[in-house]
Structure formats: structure tokens, C-alpha cells
Amino acid sequence: MSIDLTQICQNQNSFTESIELTQEAFKNFENANRVGIDIGGSLVKIAYSSSFECTTAFFSDPETNSNSIYSVNEVKKTVPTLNFIKFETKYIDTAIDYMKKNLNPLQATEDLKSVRATGGGSYKYKELLFEKLGIEVNKEDEISCLIIGCNFLLRHVPNEVFTINYDTLEYEFKPVQTGNIFPYLLVNIGSGVSILKVESDQKYQRIGGSTIGGATLWGLGSLLTDAKNFEEIIDLAEKGDNRNVDMLVRDIYGKSYDLFGLEEDLIASSLGKATRSLYDGPTREEFAKQFKQEDLVKSILIMICYDVSQIATLYAQIHGIDKLYFGGYFIHNCRLSMKFLKHGISYWSQAKMDCLFLRHEGYLGAIGAFLKTSQDLDHANFSWFENFAHSSTHTISRLKNDSNPFDRFELNQEEFKLVNCPLLDHENYVPDLIDLTKDEEARQYWLNCFEKTIETYEKQCIKSNTDENDQATLKRAGEFKKSYLNKLNELKKSPFAFGRLTVRSLLDLREHCMAEFQFFDVYSREKREENKQGLELLDDRLTYLENIQNIEQRWLEIFRGFLAGNVYDYGAQSFIEKQKKGHLEKFTQALNSIDESFNKTDSYSDLVHRIKSNQYKCVCIFVDNSGFDLILGVLPLVVELLKSNEQKVILCANSKAAINDITFQELVLVIKKACRVNHVLNDAFYKTENLVVFENGSASPCLDLSRINIDLAKAINFHRVDLIILEGMGRAVHTNFDARFKCDSLKSAVIKNRWLAERFKKFSKIENSHCIEFLKEDKFPVMFKFEKFLS
Structure with missing residues (x-):
């Protein structure tokens, strides 16, 4: 059976050592209400639910005699959180003192009168917890906690699962079909090995294991080397060369054994070269000196890994399972x-199975214990997102000599359930176009981009405050800048810290850091003013389009406007530069700033033909920016689609603010104002309900279609959407460029980034890729990618 490896050889009094634990470690612990704990001999993992209060925007109709098109007010909102912290067991005394000091007495409900605990240390420290906190410790089954924790992570934490590249040792993150996580094997390597078959949340069993596990490496390493602990044994193994002690196929046959497909470098016998007969000349001590300690321990580590992997493969084959997750302290941070x-x-599965790991595998027991305390709240049925600002960057990437005594991560509860887009071909869906963990050139470019623009956002944070000279605001803005730059620097060293590093995750990180210091919707004033300007021009734009008698020419002008509106993107430095020069004050300037070769592509002609022949019954548009983009770009397209009275349109906007992207609340108010301008919009919105508006569940300029608002997903099914339109670089390029749908789709964007435009030249998947020249003749290149669904 697998026992906690770290219980071995521990100093019984080591928990008296101390560290300084602050609010950074136990985030919002004063609001904690339920606690789960996993106490091992070496590490303590604590999971607790809490909450924090943040400021957000509330949009409403304007006050009387106001020139604004709508009012923006600050409101307080409570965000439920799940918090996780991990530290060495020797600091448990200090941690309990901190918990006692900071726990709010008003929170001491019945839920906090006891904690659920797992791990061997839950017995050892039971009295200490009761004595200092007055908390009764209820011991939970270790295996069930591991499985409950694993199921939770697989369902709720994106980029949780990864494998490793054998040659480069780089992490490769794998998408998880959250609705289809079963069955799988969980191979837990502690002192020994337990192999667990998991078929559902309720159905699981231990189907086997091995006595050869982490303690085997520790024990043999202690006997054969001078290493003082498990970490030193691993350090030695990383320096070793097992070929100096292992007997290889070529050592026996002189070359490969081709008849049976045995390559010459294959290990034939672990430690085979260390054999010694009675008649060998040297003494035992002299003989042992021939072999380096690091080579011996490397051989032992490989022997154990191959033994465990063969047993796991055999069990997987017997039970017909191809997903194998590995966990346990033997693996922790050890590439x-x-x-x-x-x-x-x-090797043993003939490449038919993958060896998978979990980014937060060290927390499985604590998460499972915690969830047992909160079964009545059913946390698993909510959706959560990882708060990067409140999470450590060294969960799977701890650097040697790292002085940070604790590791933590935090999940924040979404306001609604997030699910797969029902029309998404989600089998192999990966939201992001470029994996920055793999592409070093792209990683350096984008990290530098975000670093260079940080002062712009610091200034915008200050500007968004009512009193721009308020010292507290200036301090908060400076702290935001410092926090974000620190995270970027850490990601330069450990790019896989939050999973797959992408443009989307860097944007999310920036938003999380701003929110940490109470900056929200920092472009709300600018958005409101530009929405007002757009509404003032809407009637003229619609009249102009209506007067174009040639239907082909009208559709061309509609899509020119649809693309031109997308130029107004505060997240694009090239737009900011042109705006400062006054080059985009008028919409006609934006119309003249885009390359028009898109209308010469088959994509364009195919889409317009289908629209004109009324082939679509419901079009779902994921909109992008406020102001001219939405009002002069998207709404004219919507009006033309609605004219037939047979077509429906769903407009989807962000649930929360990001740069100058329009939010759901803003979209509703703008649509109501636009209805006063145009009778087609008015009838569709208020009478026939052929125009409906939904929040998409996102808080990012990018879009993960595997996590959209459940109400939107239901609407897509109910209204039988047959054309999806993704607008803008974030939703159609940085994410979803390769997404496939079970309906027709249009992905369109103005490319406002020179580096990305250069990359796009190499993309054969873009019909007009040869036309993508950044600001050639002062025009932005355009992506117009229409894809027909082939059933």
C-alpha cells in the first residue's frame, strides 16, 4: 500500500521551527469558514473556503438631466474563493498560531468546530490542533480524498494536466474533456505504490500496487550514498549517468538484438555492471569505489520508474483504460x-497510452478532505477560475535555492456555471493559437510587449479614479505595476507556472493584478463617451447603407464597416499611436485604414452568397470593442440580417470588463438606445425577440469556448444557431483560430500587430495570407476566414 513517503525519518520535534506567515500565504483567512487539511511527514496542505470584497461597476439608465447615455456606479461585490496553501510540516506550529490569531471569531460557526483531515500526520497533530484552535479533527480516508481532489481539479482547473517531453524535459499541457474524465487510473507513488481505478465520483477501487516505490529509492539511496534526505538523493540522480552501472543490451550482445527489436541502449539489467563474484580481486569497499554515488542512485530511480510504469500499463490494459495520472511525493517537482x-x-504500451501529471497534484488530499466538509454546498457544481495574482508561480517549477517557504493557489467562483459551447467540436479543442511555453521567440516577444505597456495601464488605473492625485490611488497603481512586473519576471524563468503560457493567460494575469488592487473597468469613461459618439452617428451610417441599391455593393460596405470598427482596439499599440495622431477620429478614416483584399476571397463570396439566399436561421455574434466597433461595425450587419424577419441574431458580450471590450451590461443599454434610432432593431429586440443579448461568461479580450455561460449555451441550442461569428484579434486570432464548429463560422479581425502579421504570412490556412503586409500603404491587414461545416 502507498503510505506518505515523507513520514519516514522525520524529526519528531521539527515542527517547532518557525517562519513568518503573512496574509500573502493565508489569503483572506479571516473569512475562512470550512477547512480541510492533509498533513504529511514533510508537507502540510491546507484547503479552505473564504471570500473577499471587491469593487465593480454597475451600469444603469442615466440620471435626469444627464448628458450621459448611461450611468456608471461603483458597487461592492463578495467573491467566494477556494484557497490552498502548502508548506513544510516543520512549520506547522507557526502556521497554527497564525490561524488562531487571524481567524475571525464571528466566523466560528459550526462548520469551523471541526476540520476534515487526511495524511499520517492527522493523528500526530490532532491534539495540537485541538489545543490551540479548539477544533476537533475528523480523520478521512486517504484514498477517497485523493480521488475526490483529483476529480475536482480535472473538472475545474484549466491547464491542469500535462505530460513531459522526453528529450527536452519541457511540460506539454493536455486538454481535458471535463464532461468525460472517467475512467482513469491514478497511480500514487508514495513510500510504495497504489494503483486506483476511478470509474465515477462514487465508484473507485484500489486494484493493485507495488512495494517498490519512493521509500525504496530513499532507503537504497541512504545505504549507497552520503545523501541526508530525499531531496539530496534526487539532486544526485540528476547528475548521474546510469549507463556506468546498468548493463545495456550492447554490453551483452555488442550491438542491438534485432531479432527481438531490442535496441543497443536498452537497459538489460539495472545495476548489472555492479555485480561482483567471490573470486573478484578487490575488496567490497574497493569495488564499491569504482562506482559514483550519483550513477548508482540514477540507476535505482530509473529502475523504480520502469517497474511502476510497467505495472501501471499492465493494469491499464487489463481494465481497458488509456488515461493514467501519476501523483505522490516521489514525483513532486521532479522532472x-x-x-x-x-x-x-x-515503451510498455507501445505508445498507445500517455503518462499524465497534475499541476497541483500535491493538493489532492487536502482538496478531497475540504470537499467532504462542504458536501452540502456542492462546490463541484460551481465553475471556478484560477486567480493568477494570488497564486504561486512555482507550483510545478520550484527553483533550487528558492527561499519562499510556502506555495499557494486560489480559485475564485464564477457567477454562473460555465460549459462547452454546444456547437464547438471540442474533441481536440485548444483555445489558443500559440503556445508560448514551446515557442521561445514568441514568448520573449509577448512578455516584452506586456512589460513595455505596463506604464500605460498604470496611468490608466490612476486616470480611472475620480481623484487622479489621490495618494492612496497612486500607491495602489504602483503596487499593481510592481505585482504584474514581478509575475512577468517569474514567468520568464518558469513559463509553464500557470499551465500553458499564452497571450490569453498574460491578459488574464494583468486583469487579475489590477483587480487585486481594486482597479476595475479602467476604460469605462472612454467606453461610455465612444458609445455616445457611435450612437450619434448610427442613423447616418444606416441611412448611407440603405441607399446603396446594388446588393453586392451594400454587403461589401457592411463588411468593410464590420472590419473597420475592429480597428478601435485599446489593446493594440498601433491603434493607440494612430489615435494620438488624430488619424482615426472619424469612422471614414478607419474604413480607409484597412486592406480590402478580403472581398476577393472565396471565403467572402461564399459567406455573402449564403446570407443573401437566407440559408441562416440564427446568427450568433461574439462582439469585441465598445464604441465604433460595436455601433458602426456590428450593428449595421445585425440590422441587415434582421430585415428578412426570418433570421434571428444573438449578440454575446463579456460578463466582466477587459480593456475597452463591451460588457453585457453596457451592451444591453447601448442596444436600447440604438432601438430608438432604428425600427428594425426596435421591432426585433422588443416585439419579435429576433434579437437577443447574452453574456458569454468571459472576463478577457480572448475567449475560451469550452467555458461559456450555461444560459448562452442553452440559447444557442434553443434558437438553433447555424452561423457563429467571432470578431477581433482576441477571439478570432489569439484564441479560436483553429476552432472547428458543427455549423458554419466566420472568424474576422483587423491585424494590428506587426509581429503577428509576419507570422500570419506563414499560415497556409488563411486564404489571403499573401496580402498580409503590416501597414503597407498605411493599411492594416485583415483576416476574413469563413469555414463551412461539412457534416
Whole structure:
């Protein structure tokens, strides 16, 4: 059976050592109401639910005698959180003192009269917890906690699952079909090995294991080397060369054994070269000196990895399972162990199975124990997002000599359930176009981009405040800047810290850091003013289009406007520069700033033909920016689609603010104002309900279609959407460029970034890629990618 490896050889009094634990570690612990804990001999993992209060925007109809098109007020909102912290067991005394000091007495409900605990240390420290906190410790089954925790992470934390590249040792993150996580094997390598078959939340069993596990490496390493602890044994193994002690196929046959497909570098016998007969000349001590300690321990580590991987593969084959997740302290942060487990699984399964790991595998027991305390709240049925600002960057990437004594991560509760877009072909869906963890050139470029623009956002944070000279505001803005730059610097060292590093995750990180210091919707004033300007021009724009008698010419002008509106993007430095020069004050300037070769593509002609022949019954548009983009770009397209009275349109906007993207609340108010301008919009919105508006569930300029608002997903099904339109660089390029749908789709964007335009030249998937020249003749290149669904 697998026992906590770290219980071995622990100093019974080591928990008296102390560290300084602050609010940074136990975030919002004063609001904690339920606690789960996993106490091992070496590490303590604590999970607790809490909440924090933040300021957000509330939009409403304007006050009487106001020139504004709508009012923006600040409101307080409570955000439920799940918090997780991990630290060495020797600091448990200090941690409990901190918990006692900071726990709000008013929160001491019945839920906090006891905690659920797992791990061997839950017995050892039971009295300490009761004595200092007055909390009764209820011991929970370790295996069930591991499985409950694993199921939760697989369902709720994006970029949780990864494998490792055998040659480069880089992490490769894998998408998870959250609605289809079963069945799988969980191979937990502690002192020994437990292999758990998981078929559902309620149905699981231990189907086998091995006595050869982490303690085997620790024990043999202690006997054969001078290493003082498990970490030193791993350090030695990383320096070793097992070929100096292992007997390879070529050592026996002189070359490969081709008849049976045995390559010459294959290990034939672990430690085979260390054999010694009675008649060998040297003494035992002299003989042992021939072998380096690091080579010996490397051989042992590989032997254990190959043994475990073969047993796991056999169990997987017997039970017909192809998903194998590995966890346990033996693996924790050790790429060497992952490498040889991966190689073993690939070898024994003939590359039919993948060896998978979890980014937060060390928290499984604590998460499981916590969820047992809160079964009545059913946390698993909510949706959560990882708050990067409140999470450590070294969960799977701890650097040697890292002095940080704790590791933490935080999940914030979404306001509604997030689900797959029902028309998404989600089998192999990966939202992001470029994986910055793999593409070093792209990673350096984008990290530098975000670093260079940080002062712009610091100034905007200050500007968004009522009193721009308020010292508290200036301080908060400076702290935001410092926090974000620190995270970027950490990501330069450990780009996989939050999973797959992408443009989307860097944008999310910036929003999270701003929210940490109470900056929200920092462009709300600018958006409101531009929405007002757009509404003032809407009637003229619609009249102009209506007067174009040639239907082909009208559709061309509609799509020119649709694309031109997308120029107004505060997230694009090229737009900011042109705006400062006054080059985009008028919409006609934007119309003249885009390349028009898109209308010469098959994509364009195919789409217009289908629209003109009324082939679509319901069009779902994921909109992008406020102001001219929405009002002069998107709404004229919507009006033309609605004219037939047979077509429906769903407009989807962000649930929360990001740069100058329009939010759902703003969209509703703008549509109501636009209805006063145009009778087609008015009839569709108020009478026939052929125009409906939904929030998409996102708080980002990008869009993960595997996590959209459940109400929107239901509407897509109910209204039988047959054309999806994704607008803008964030939703159609940085994310969803390769997305496939079970209906027709249009992905369109103005490319406002020179580096990305250069990359796009190489993309054969873009019909007009040869036309993508950044600001050639002072025009922005355009992506217009229409894809027909082939059933």
C-alpha cells in the first residue's frame, strides 16, 4: 500500500521551527469558514473556503438631466474563493498560531468546530490542533480524498494536466474533456505504490500496487550514498549517468538484438555492471569505489520508474483504460522521475497510452478532505477560475535555492456555471493559437510587449479614479505595476507556472493584478463617451447603407464597416499611436485604414452568397470593442440580417470588463438606445425577440469556448444557431483560430500587430495570407476566414 513517503525519518520535534506567515500565504483567512487539511511527514496542505470584497461597476439608465447615455456606479461585490496553501510540516506550529490569531471569531460557526483531515500526520497533530484552535479533527480516508481532489481539479482547473517531453524535459499541457474524465487510473507513488481505478465520483477501487516505490529509492539511496534526505538523493540522480552501472543490451550482445527489436541502449539489467563474484580481486569497499554515488542512485530511480510504469500499463490494459495520472511525493517537482515514467509508459504500451501529471497534484488530499466538509454546498457544481495574482508561480517549477517557504493557489467562483459551447467540436479543442511555453521567440516577444505597456495601464488605473492625485490611488497603481512586473519576471524563468503560457493567460494575469488592487473597468469613461459618439452617428451610417441599391455593393460596405470598427482596439499599440495622431477620429478614416483584399476571397463570396439566399436561421455574434466597433461595425450587419424577419441574431458580450471590450451590461443599454434610432432593431429586440443579448461568461479580450455561460449555451441550442461569428484579434486570432464548429463560422479581425502579421504570412490556412503586409500603404491587414461545416 502507498503510505506518505515523507513520514519516514522525520524529526519528531521539527515542527517547532518557525517562519513568518503573512496574509500573502493565508489569503483572506479571516473569512475562512470550512477547512480541510492533509498533513504529511514533510508537507502540510491546507484547503479552505473564504471570500473577499471587491469593487465593480454597475451600469444603469442615466440620471435626469444627464448628458450621459448611461450611468456608471461603483458597487461592492463578495467573491467566494477556494484557497490552498502548502508548506513544510516543520512549520506547522507557526502556521497554527497564525490561524488562531487571524481567524475571525464571528466566523466560528459550526462548520469551523471541526476540520476534515487526511495524511499520517492527522493523528500526530490532532491534539495540537485541538489545543490551540479548539477544533476537533475528523480523520478521512486517504484514498477517497485523493480521488475526490483529483476529480475536482480535472473538472475545474484549466491547464491542469500535462505530460513531459522526453528529450527536452519541457511540460506539454493536455486538454481535458471535463464532461468525460472517467475512467482513469491514478497511480500514487508514495513510500510504495497504489494503483486506483476511478470509474465515477462514487465508484473507485484500489486494484493493485507495488512495494517498490519512493521509500525504496530513499532507503537504497541512504545505504549507497552520503545523501541526508530525499531531496539530496534526487539532486544526485540528476547528475548521474546510469549507463556506468546498468548493463545495456550492447554490453551483452555488442550491438542491438534485432531479432527481438531490442535496441543497443536498452537497459538489460539495472545495476548489472555492479555485480561482483567471490573470486573478484578487490575488496567490497574497493569495488564499491569504482562506482559514483550519483550513477548508482540514477540507476535505482530509473529502475523504480520502469517497474511502476510497467505495472501501471499492465493494469491499464487489463481494465481497458488509456488515461493514467501519476501523483505522490516521489514525483513532486521532479522532472527526472516524470521523464522515465513517461518513457516507461510509452515503451510498455507501445505508445498507445500517455503518462499524465497534475499541476497541483500535491493538493489532492487536502482538496478531497475540504470537499467532504462542504458536501452540502456542492462546490463541484460551481465553475471556478484560477486567480493568477494570488497564486504561486512555482507550483510545478520550484527553483533550487528558492527561499519562499510556502506555495499557494486560489480559485475564485464564477457567477454562473460555465460549459462547452454546444456547437464547438471540442474533441481536440485548444483555445489558443500559440503556445508560448514551446515557442521561445514568441514568448520573449509577448512578455516584452506586456512589460513595455505596463506604464500605460498604470496611468490608466490612476486616470480611472475620480481623484487622479489621490495618494492612496497612486500607491495602489504602483503596487499593481510592481505585482504584474514581478509575475512577468517569474514567468520568464518558469513559463509553464500557470499551465500553458499564452497571450490569453498574460491578459488574464494583468486583469487579475489590477483587480487585486481594486482597479476595475479602467476604460469605462472612454467606453461610455465612444458609445455616445457611435450612437450619434448610427442613423447616418444606416441611412448611407440603405441607399446603396446594388446588393453586392451594400454587403461589401457592411463588411468593410464590420472590419473597420475592429480597428478601435485599446489593446493594440498601433491603434493607440494612430489615435494620438488624430488619424482615426472619424469612422471614414478607419474604413480607409484597412486592406480590402478580403472581398476577393472565396471565403467572402461564399459567406455573402449564403446570407443573401437566407440559408441562416440564427446568427450568433461574439462582439469585441465598445464604441465604433460595436455601433458602426456590428450593428449595421445585425440590422441587415434582421430585415428578412426570418433570421434571428444573438449578440454575446463579456460578463466582466477587459480593456475597452463591451460588457453585457453596457451592451444591453447601448442596444436600447440604438432601438430608438432604428425600427428594425426596435421591432426585433422588443416585439419579435429576433434579437437577443447574452453574456458569454468571459472576463478577457480572448475567449475560451469550452467555458461559456450555461444560459448562452442553452440559447444557442434553443434558437438553433447555424452561423457563429467571432470578431477581433482576441477571439478570432489569439484564441479560436483553429476552432472547428458543427455549423458554419466566420472568424474576422483587423491585424494590428506587426509581429503577428509576419507570422500570419506563414499560415497556409488563411486564404489571403499573401496580402498580409503590416501597414503597407498605411493599411492594416485583415483576416476574413469563413469555414463551412461539412457534416
